[in-house]
Amino acid sequence: MPRQVRLYAVGDVHGYCDGLIEALDQAGILDQQGNLLEEVRIVQVGDIYDRGPDCGRVVAYLDQQGDRVVRLLGNHELEYLHPRSCGLLSDEQFQRIIHSGHPAARYFAQFSDFSAARRQDLLERLATGKLLAAYASGGVLFIHAALLVRDLETLELEADASPEAMANCINRLARTAAIMARAGDFSGFEHPLFAEDGPFWRRPWNFQLPELIPGLRQIAGHTPPGRGERHIRVIKGPKGASLTIVDVGIMLGNREIQLVGEID
Numbered sequence: 001m002p003r004q005v006r007l008y009a010v011g012d013v014h015g016y017c018d019g020l021i022e023a024l025d026q027a028g029i030l031d032q033q034g035n036l037l038e039e040v041r042i043v044q045v046g047d048i049y050d051r052g053p054d055c056g057r058v059v060a061y062l063d064q065q066g067d068r069v070v071r072l073l074g075n076h077e078l079e080y081l082h083p084r085s086c087g088l089l090s091d092e093q094f095q096r097i098i099h100s101g102h103p104a105a106r107y108f109a110q111f112s113d114f115s116a117a118r119r120q121d122l123l124e125r126l127a128t129g130k131l132l133a134a135y136a137s138g139g140v141l142f143i144h145a146a147l148l149v150r151d152l153e154t155l156e157l158e159a160d161a162s163p164e165a166m167a168n169c170i171n172r173l174a175r176t177a178a179i180m181a182r183a184g185d186f187s188g189f190e191h192p193l194f195a196e197d198g199p200f201w202r203r204p205w206n207f208q209l210p211e212l213i214p215g216l217r218q219i220a221g222h223t224p225p226g227r228g229e230r231h232i233r234v235i236k237g238p239k240g241a242s243l244t245i246v247d248v249g250i251m252l253g254n255r256e257i258q259l260v261g262e263i264d
């Protein structure tokens with residue numbers, strides 16, 4: 001009999017390793033060595049890189065936790081891979097752009113932890129299933145920003161598809177794009193799934209609540225709370241649909257993480 005495990009969702013980390021570890025510690029899920037307890041699993045909903053001081057340490061810490069951690073693709077990881085952004089750039093080209101004073105410099109400066117080596121690492125993880133674009137467990141879909149009814153048409157999925165079917169379809173596309181990109185062809189990331197108004201990028205104020213997929217429970221990150229707020233938020237959609245936003249702003253000093261449930 002496998003023991004029951006407790007599943008938690010952890011929001012955007014953005015290079016704040018100490019903040020991440022404090023959040024896990026406050027949730028009471030670390031052992032004396034600072035590692036995740038054996039019966040704990042976490043889904044980190046993406047955006048490990050950029051803004052903070054320690055993204056390399058965050059990656060190393062999460063790797064050290066082995067299969068207790070599911071890592072998802074955030075828009076910050078995606079922009080390292082996408083041909084519209086850093087996908088085709090060398091380190092020298094990237095540095096030249098962000099120091100150019102060109103209007104594009106500000107956009108690229110958001111992804112300041114980018115390097116070609118990190119792009120290669122992400123492609124390798126995505127191609128081998130160590131980094132996922134979406135995850136499903138216990139009837140909940142985990143994705144970086146939000147999946148909407150219009151995405152189901154793009155993905156050729158039925159409205160009543162299971163969260164597992166949705167995650168499988170999204171992961172198949174991402175994995176194929178990564179395998180192609182590893183071989184030098186980045187066109188797989190031009191699929192509408194990876195567009196700037198797609199499920200890795202859109203903000204809650206850019207869509208209407210009825211656009212949430214009826215009855216689907218989603219957990220996402222991507223958007224920290226507004227000024228004065230510091231907690232996980234829940235947005236309600238049609239027929240019991242919900243979008244739980246677990247980006248509490250670790251980079252702003254906030255430390256809440258979400259218990260999703262106990263699973264076998």
Ligand SMILES: [Mn+2]
Nearest residue numbers: 047074075222
């Ligand atoms: Mn994001």
